[in-house]
Amino acid sequence: MSNERLFPQRGSDRESVRERLLEFKGRDISEALGRLNVYCHKGSEELDQLRRDAYGIFAHSNAFLAGYMDGMGTMQAEVLQMALEILNGPVESCAFITTGGTESIFCAMHTAREWAKVERPVPGRPQVMLPYSGHVAFDKACQFLEMDIVRIPVRDDYRADVAAMEAAITPNTIAIVGSAPNWPYGTIDPIADIAAVAQRHHLWMHVDACVGGFINPWLERLGYDIPLFDFRVPGVMSMSADLHKHGYASKPCSTVLYRSRAVEPYHFVEVDDWPDGPYKTAGFVGSRPAASVATAWSVMKYLGESGYVALTRECMEVRQKLVEGIENIEDLKCLQNDSTMIYFRSETLDMPTLIGGMVEKGYFPFGVFNPMMLQLIPEPVPDEMIDTYLAALKEVASGVREGTVTSTALARYA
Ligand SMILES: Cc1ncc(COP(=O)(O)O)c(C=O)c1O
Structure with missing residues (x-):
């Protein structure tokens, strides 16, 4: 901590606060190609304006309350329904908004652990197996959830080595992961093969589509060779897909999606024994911005499939x-x-x-x-x-x- 006192005795006028913010922003690396070339996902100036408007309308709203607010609740439910449609969720599928890929992965791994306690009890500490290229969010989640991560080297083409993964399964393995695509190499793992392994060994199968969830479908429409990666693949139990990446929503906004609503009891942490009575939230966090959900809703409605395809082109x-x-x-x-x-x-x-x-x-x-x-x-x-x-x-x-x-x-x- 610095010795210099920053918190002002008296407030300043709005204009000088704004000027200082602009000055901060001006000192950052420009979010333009190659200067700061990742995590921007601006899409276009038009989308930027659309997001600013949507964000402004819900700037002060807490999505924690979505279950009690008709408008916010409907907006959020529509975003989730559209996400499930895009990722080919079956009628019994369900999804939740989270604050990002990391939280979506955390939720999926938590659900897998709780599912395994009932559906696949293991003798020791549960293990989650993923290709070397899987995102570090799995390590974080597993550390919090007291599970072990087993990373298996990838093939020379930087895709998961499914045979090696299958060979490494132990009695403590509860879940297996593939990415579509992974972050370090941009390759899509052979999801159908990994899912087949999961089915053979009764494992939870998660697809990390944080990057690909809202762009693979449009690449597919454009004729690129994108292997099946979503709920069309039997055995895929959960997915993570980030609206704040190629969904072009403002951060923080992601989705965790499940093939079946039947796993909801494993997803939720429900607490009753505290002064405020029954408590449960969509993900790990409590309060979260409805504003970013509003930006996701706006971009999805504004672009529609044709707009997303055009942007992807x-x-x-x-x-x-x-x-x-x-x-x-x-x-x-x-x-x-x-x-x-x-x-x-x-x-x-x-x-x-x-x-x-x-x-x-x-x-x-x-x-x-x-x-x-x-x-x-x-x-x-x-x-x-x-x-x-x-x-x-x-x-x-x-x-x-x-x-x-x-x-x-x-x-x-x-
Ligand atoms: C494949 C993949 N999974 C998960 C994440 C984590 O997402 P977030 O940074 O939104 O928590 C990322 C982030 O880049 C990612 O690329």
Whole structure:
């Protein structure tokens, strides 16, 4: 804590508060392609405006109360119904809003653990098996839930090695996970094969579609080869799908979805023995913003399927230009994957120096450590922005080759 007192004795006028906020925002890395190239999911200026309006209308509303508020409750129920429709939930499926992929995964793992106590009792500490590429949210969830994580190395094509996963099942395994796609490589695991393993061994099967849930269906419509990943696959018991990623909602907003309402008793934590009587919430958190749910509802209604497909087409066009541009730069190569995301690396240039060079040019080069790669999430942006990014990358790559770029300052997770 600093010695300097910040909390003012007297308040200031609205304008100066606003000015200071704008100044804070101005100091951040611009949420534009390549500068801060991940976790933006802006979509377009039009969507940005739509979100701001929706957020404003519900800015002060607490979705904790959705069960008691007719309007907010209906809006939330409609978002969940649309999410289940998009992900091919059967009639008996159900879903809940959470604050993000991490909470959705936490809820699914909690439900799996409670389900296993009844449906698949294990002799020791429960284990959750996932490919090496699975999101770290599973580790967090399992740590809180006192379960062990078993990560199985992925195949050379960065997809889950299903045979190795099956071979690693122990009497304590309760759940198995696949990603569609995973975050580090953008590849979709063989979900149908993993689900078949789950059915053979009576395991809970979770699909992490935090990134893909609201974009894979549109890639499929556009003719991309997207393997089945949702409730159409028998054996998939739960999914996580983030509205605040390719659903283009404001953060925090995600969904955890279950094939059957019958597992609801395992999902909920119900408490009665405290002064305020019966208490249960949709996910782990208590209060949560209705405003982000309102943005999800607005974007879903405003875009509809055709709007999402059009936006996805634009993302893929930007992706194509970037991939071509990157591969035209000597020594750089993109990784094949199943998403809109781009991963690229060099086998000849020193990657930490390439990354350091991009940091020096004011970019925030998000990426992967194993193997070391840079990651981009294409959004519809003007051609000039693509050209500027590619020009910077080309210059840095030549600098590394010629030894004029030497900094190895890495941008890391905060
Ligand atoms: C595949 C995947 N799962 C889960 C998460 C966690 O989501 P959140 O950051 O919304 O908690 C992410 C985040 O990027 C992700 O990519």
